Structures are given as structure tokens and as C-alpha cells.
Amino acid sequence: MNNHPKILIIRLSSIGDIVLTTPILRCIKEQIPNAKIHYLVKANNSIILSNNPYVDKTIYFSNSLSEIIKELKKEKYDYVFDLHNQVRSLIIRLRLNRPSKVFNPIRFRKWLLVKWKINKMPKKHIVDRYFEVLVGLGIKNDNKGLDYFLSEEDYISPDALPLSFQEGYIAVVVGSKHNTKQMPTDMLIELCEGIDKPIVLLGDKDDRKKAITIENTVGAKVFNACGAYNLNQTSSLIKNSYGVITPDTGLMHISAALNQNIISVWGNTVPEFGMYPYMPKESKAEVHILEDKDLDCRPCHKHGHSKCPKKHFKCMRNLDVDKMIEIANSWTAGKNI
Secondary structure, three states, rough: OOOOOEEEEEEOHHHHHOOOOHHHHHHHHOOOOOOEEEEEEHHHHHHHOOOOOOOEEEEEEEHHHHHHHHHHHHOOOOEEEEEOOHHHHHHHHHHHOEEEEEEEOOOOHHHHHHHHHOOOOHHHHHHHHHHHOHHOOOOOOOOOOOOOOOHHOOOOOOOHHHHHOOOEEEEEEOOOOHHHOOOOOOOOHHHHHHOOOOOEEEEHHHHHHHHHHHHHHOOOOOOEEOOOOOOOOOOHHHOOOOEEEEEOOHHHHHHHHHOOOOEEEEEOHHHHHHOOOOOOOOOOOEEEEEOOOEEEEEEEEOOOOOOOOOOOOOHHOOHHHHHHHHHHHOOOOOOOO
């Protein structure tokens, strides 16, 4: 092996998927000290790796394949690891014509599980499957979990929150890219009303209207942070919380990377896809996975829908909100340290 290998990692999107590749970056850098890691990502996801010390260069993909290939060819990579495995990453890999390995997303097995409820998925987290791509380099998983790095500028000052929140709060993730991964508004209201601590609602600008409804109904113990902060600032609110209640979405994986207590709420997707919270081996944080395992319509999609195909949304409606409240009310400062 080259003593100073230059390695390109390709994972264009999305938030959670990129966060799930971070153990790969750390282990390459720590186990091959002279390696140089370049990471190709969509430009709108650049903030995710902005503080990662294991990435020597982040390359941003916008819309032009020809331009990005031209730029990448100049780097003369020793290895290319395609962890995305879509048409664009395939074209890039072939055009670079460098030694490469590609991640197998086992789409057929996912289709079997979604379409026919036949579970042939490996009993292995996707992070551990990512490491299988690196077998040729002799890289081993250090079991230290995911990484998400914040700079001093990313932290929200305690003064930005109401006084009662400065002693601690529960973070509740309001939205997700797909509606069938989200808890309905009335369930979130019931949840927030039952929690005996201040609550910070997290999400992007698209979640703000829903969060305003919750805030107006529940009252002053809810602080609506949806759309008010960028991803890293939102992550700092996660880091400073007692714990996080979140659907299967990017902020769930960031919560795991920050070694937080997590209530992981599952709707139309299932943990069997291999993307449940991935914690460090020595973590003392609590992880609770809440799902209705008895519904014969789950999973109905590997990602999600805009609305429940069956029109009943039982995958969320059947979940035990009282259980979530009980767990959240048991969390105290420093419990997961």
C-alpha cells in the first residue's frame, strides 16, 4: 500500500447518510496516519463536514458532472470508495478510472421487505456494512461510534433561550423529509404536555408552522427553534439537552453522534433497514426504539410517503406516547455521561 494514499469518499447526500460514514473517516486517518481523505458531497450538505478534522478536503458537487470529474481527475487518487452507489457516483467512479470499491445498498432485499414483507436484510448496521468496503485497506471498526464536530461559533448562547430552559430541557424533533416518518401534531402536543421539563422543538423552516401550533397550544414551556438556526447550531441544542425524542431522520443520527439519550420513534420505516441509532460501544446513553412491530403494512417504503397509503397512519398512531413521556421525565443532567 502507498504510504501516503490519497482517498476519495463519495457520499453525496443526505444528512443522516453522511453522518453514518464518519466512523470510516476517523478509522482511515487513525489507522493509516499519512492518508489524505477527500470527500465528495452535495454543496447543500457542506456544513455536515465543515468541522471534521479527519477530512483533508471537501469537494462540493452541484449540477455539472463534467466539471466535477475534471476537478477530481487532477487529484490522481489512489483509491475511490463509492458509498453512495447511484448513477452519478457510478459515472464519476468510471470516469476517474482509479482503483475503487463500491458499497452494496442491497436494494433488492429492501424491496423484498417493503413489497412482500420478506426480511432478508443482514442483521448488521449500515455502518458495519460500510466497513466491509474497506477490507482491502485492512481498516477495522474502532467501535467509537459516529462523529459530529461543532466549532465554538456553532454553540447557541444560553441567553438565547428563556431563563427556565437554561437549567436543562428535552429536545423534540418535529419533522422529517417524509410525512410518514413524522409524529402527527396532536401526538406531539400530547407528548409535550406530559413532559415535566422545558422542551425545545427542532426542525427546519418547513417544520416551523407545525411547531408554532404546538407552541401556541402547550404554552411557555415550549421553545420553537425550528428554522431559527442552521444545522450545526441545531446540533448544539441537541448536545446541551437532557435527551432527544426523534423520528428516523438526520437529527436522530446527529443525536447518536453526540452520544445523547434518544427516544427513536419509527413510523413507516423499520430498524431492520440497518439505520437505527449507532452508539459508541462504551456509551452510557439510553436508546429506546419505539415502533409497532405488529402492523403488517410496515415498512411501506424504504424512505417514506407524503401521506399514509392506507389512510390510517397506525404506524405512528399506535405508539405509546405515555411511554415516551415516562422515559423523558426520567432523564436528568449528566445521566448519559
